[in-house]
Amino acid sequence: MKKIIKNNIAVLALVFGIMAIYSACEPEEVGxxxxxxxxxxxxxxxxxxxxxxxxxxxxxxxxxxxxxxVTFGDFEAEVIESVANEEIKVRVPSQVLAGENDLMVTVWTHDVAFSEVFNVLPGGVIDSIAPVSGVVGDIVTIYGKNFGTVESDVQVFFSGIDEPVQAKVLSVSDTKIEVEVPLAVSGPLTVQVDPQELQTERFTFPFVGVDAQFDSDNAGWVAQQNATQSVADGELSVEFVGGSQADLMFDGNTVIDVGTFPILAVRMSRLGDADLQIISDIGVFGNDYNTHSYVGGAADVVYWDLSAIPLVAEDGSESMLDALTVFREFGFHIDARSSEMGYSVDWIKSYESIALMKADIVENYPAGKLFWEFDTETLPAPDWTEEDYLNLEFVDHRNNPMWQEDGKFWATHTANRLGFWRAWDGTRLIVNGGYPAGVATPVAVPDIAYNPEYPIIALKGEFWGATPGYFWHNSQGNNPGVNLEGATQQLVGYTGEGQIWYIDGATTVEVAADYDTNNVNGTVWFDQWGFDYNSGAAAVEGTNYWVDWVISFKSVEELEAYAENH
Structure with missing residues (x-):
């Protein structure tokens, strides 16, 4: 690049010189x-x-x-620290070979070389580290050569969240360096062997967080307030005794690297009205109850970002955690105001980020288990921001104004038909007429699965006396495509707000003509999936319609139990 600059300058000087000759009023000698x-x-x-x-x-x-x-042998120096008229400070290039190397200086187009050679000494080389994973306090050995023997010439840094973390150097020899692992994060080590800076392979800190699965026992989690508990079918079930509170605490120390694994998520039965909070021996997370969030489409997964919520001590003082933290007592305050007799927990896990948590849920959430509660609020269309669009869980593809508020999906009736759709036109969320300016093109969403394990597909909403129709379209594999308008039934005896409608897949999806072309376990995937409401004369333009939730259940009895508190 420098040579190009020099050549360009020379050319420009020549061009401007010629221009000066021809533009002068009187001929004069130009130098x-x-x-x-x-x-x-x-x-x-x-x-x-x-x-x-x-x-x-x-x-x-x-x-x-x-x-x-400045050139050492065949290699140009990458770093020139300073240039003055009588002095140049330069770094020996990293690629130069050990031994005698000619030293040449180029200024513009002038090349001048020293008659004396520069002797490049063998530099430090890293071969490996062992072990390649460990915890705080472990000893890591860096193997290689040409490290020297002067301990003060050597510094080792582990990867950090905001900046590298310096390790304590225990010993130095020409072929190995021993250091003590500091509180840091996974990543390569940086080794400074004066004057070099070298990097090692990746050093990994093991998972330091919560990972509780209830496959065979309670995994150390114990219900409080005299509640009873049992484990079956991968769930920890807790039953209230003498009240409606049963905190869930871990029996032992809990260690969480909040800096690396700040997201704590729980998949549990969703209580109709309850106070939830993470509690510990050193404080509670948040100044109030219910600082958690839910996952759209998997609304029985609740999560907290421990790095974003203050830890409030007993004296009211607050602190933000960003590092390895040891809790002598740790768990969840769970106090129901609704009429449930208890709750169940599938798992409790720590994650590095919300994105990784959601990816894990998508991969492992039971196929056919649908769970939308519309927890995230959005602006009405067409006034969405980019964030509103990304948070919108359903759309009305007929371009009626829509939004999410107070735990409901809303749409304003402006035509003779409403269409609430999750997947439409090849797994995209689309709106007739397109999206507002500034909103990205429709993002892909997963296909919707029907699973015989969850045959009851239900929604709670307000449709002003009309019956919503379920329309599912399947065009995968050898299936030429079929529109399935399910026979919907109203939940008998429901007296709460709105109406509850459901479809029994055992008598609709499973008897469809194309059913035998699908997976051997009975799962059917739909790339278009939603509900149409042919309102006809019963609807008045400008009327707001809403859907409170869309959930699949194992039985009508399970639906009825959920409807009591939701």
């Missing part, structure tokens, strides 16, 4: 600016490792660093 050839004095030190600082003295170097190149 070119001559850059003097530099003279070399000396350099020091005479030998050094790669990245060593070398000072070159002389005259007529100028003060424009981009015009200067």
């Amino acid at each position: 070119y600016k001559e850059y003097p050839e530099p003279t070399l004095g000396d350099f020091s030190p005479k030998a050094g490792k790669p990245n060593a600082l070398v000072t070159i003295t002389g005259t007529d170097f100028g003060d424009y660093a981009d015009a200067v190149t």
Whole structure:
């Protein structure tokens, strides 16, 4: 690049010189600016490792660093620290070979070389580290060569969240360095062996968080307030005794690296009205109950970002956690105001990010288990922001104004038909007429699965006396495509707000003509999935309709139990 600059400058000088000749009113003698050839004095030190600082003295170097190149043997120096008319400070290039190397200075188009050679000393080389994973306090050995034996010349840094974390150097020899693992995060180690800076392979900190699965026992989690508990079918079930509170606490120390694994998620039965909070021996998370969030489409997964919620101590003082934290007592305050007799928990897990949590849920959430509660609020269309669009869980594809508020999906009736759709037109959320300016093109959403394990597909909403129709379209595999308008039934005896409608897949989906073309376990995937409401004369334009939730159940009895508190 420097040579290109020099050549361009020379060409420009020639062009401007010619222009000056032809543009002058009277002929006059035009001269070119001559850059003097530099003279070399000396350099020091005479030998050094790669990245060593070398000072070159002389005259007529100028003060424009981009015009200067210093070459050691066949390699141009990557770093020139400073340029003055009589002094250049430069770093020995990292690629240069050990041994005697010619030293040459180029200023503009002038090349001058020292008669004396620079002796490049063998630089440090890292071969490996062992172990490649560990915890705080472990000893890691860095193997290689040419490290020297001066401990003060060596510094080792582990990867950190905001900046590298320096490790304690225990010993140094020419072929290995021993350090103590500090509180840091996974990543390569940076080894400074004066004057070099080297990097190792990745060092990994093991998972430091919560990962409780209830496959065979309670995994150390114990219900409080005299509640009873049992484990079956991968769930920890808790039954209230003498009240409606049963905190869930871990029996032992809980260690969480909040800096690396800040997201704590729980998949549990969703209580109709309850206070939830993470509690511990050193404080509670949040100034109030219910600082958690839910996952759209998997609304029985509740999560907290422990790095974003203050830890409030008993005296009211607050602190933000961002590092490895040991809790002597840790768990969840769970106090129901609704009429449930208890709750169940599938798992409790820590994650590095919300995105990784959601990806894990998508991969492992039971196929056919649908669970939308519309927890995230959005603006009405067409006034969405980009964030509103991303948070919208359903759309009305007929372009009726829609939004999410107070735990409901809303749409304003402006035509003779409403269409609440989750997946439409090849797994995209689309709206007739397109999206507002500034909103990205429709994002892909997963296909919707029907699973015989969850045959009851139900929704709660307000449709002003009309019956919503379920329309599912399947065009995968050898299936030519079928529109399935399910026979919907109203939940008998429901007296709460709105109406509850459901479809029994055992008598609709499973008897469809294309059913035998699908997966052997009975799962059917739909790329278009939603509900249409042919309101006819019963609807008045400007009327707001809403859906409170869309959930699949194992039985009508399970639906009825959920409807009591939701």
